[in-house]
Amino acid sequence: MRILILGGSSEATLLAKALAPRADLNAILSLAGRTKNPAPMPLPTRIGGFGGVEGLRSYLRDARINAVIDATHPFAAQMKRNAAQACGATNTPLCAFTRAPWVAGEGDDWIxxxxxxxxxxxxxxxxxxxxxxxxxQQAGAFAGQNHHFVLRAIDAPDAGALPASLDLVLARGPFTVEDEIALMREKRIDIVVSKNAGGEATRAKIDGARAEKLQVVMIRRPKTPERPVFENIEDALAWIEAHRPAS
Structure with missing residues (x-):
């Protein structure tokens, strides 16, 4: 069974580790290539885009892919749309493996x-x-403002429209709540801007903001195409078994 994993998330890494030892499956992981030095993966990995819907359709046919698992970042909206269209056009089974979004709780102050x-x-x-x-990637949306920004990223942003007053912190997580509180105190942070990525890997900043009684501007997830969505790996693996091609 030939499986294409659209990666870029901790779920993709978890799935890759689960499928790598399986001799009955031939899985390949696809990364967009936006991170310059991605962490090593246990599966064969292709890096770079497909060339839109048409390019992905061609890849699915040429590589004889039997099923696609969308384990992209929750905010990779364009890739999710492309996958849904390409899989629909080629009649390739598609599911999503993701993490549940965060929900504001007691002590959280979200906009x-x-x-x-x-x-x-x-x-x-x-x-x-x-x-x-x-x-x-979206730091340019805050250009032209009179705030001071602390931007944390794995890679430095490309030259272009960026906030005029900016501290750049280059670091790769995961970070603990203590790490996040220390950064917030060192940089004298007043407010946090976050995407609702969900899951445990990056929620320390949300817990840190709550502990420091800081307001959070939370960007909701974009709408995604209709397809089966799983939030635990057991269900994703069961979906794979249910979509094995006939011998």
């Missing part, structure tokens, strides 16, 4: 918005020290 542009507006006019915990 929920739909986009990075709305998050920039939600910061208001009064100058603040902002922990921009959304990665480097």
């Amino acid at each position: 929920e918005v739909d986009t990075a542009a709305e998050a920039a507006v939600a910061l208001g006019e009064t100058p603040k020290r902002v922990f921009l915990a959304i990665g480097r």
Whole structure:
């Protein structure tokens, strides 16, 4: 059985580790290539885009893929749409393996918005020290503001529109709650901007903000195409078994 995993998340890594020892499965992991030095994976890995829906359709046919698992980041909206269209056109079974979104609890103070542009507006006019915990790709949405930003990313952002007042922290997680509190105190953070990535791997910043009684501007997940969605690996593995091609 030939399986394509669309990666870019901790779920993709978990799935790759589960499938790598399986002699009855031939799985390949695809990464978009946005991180310059991705962590090593236990499966054969292709890096780079497919060339849109048409390119992915061709790949599925040429590589004789029997099933696709979308384990991209919850905010990889374009890839999710492309996968749904390409799999529909080729009649290739598709499911998603992801993590549940975070939900505000007691002690959380969230402003929920739909986009990075709305998050920039939600910061208001009064100058603040902002922990921009959304990665480097959407930092440009905060350019032209009078706030001071602390941007944490794995790789440095490309030259272009960035906030004028910016501290860049290059680091690869995971981070503990103690790590996040220390950063917030060192940088004298007033407010946190985060995407609702969900899961445990990156939630320490949310717990740290709660502990420090900081407001969080939370960007909601984009809408995704209709397909089976699993939040634990046992269900994803069972879906694979149910979609084995006939001998």
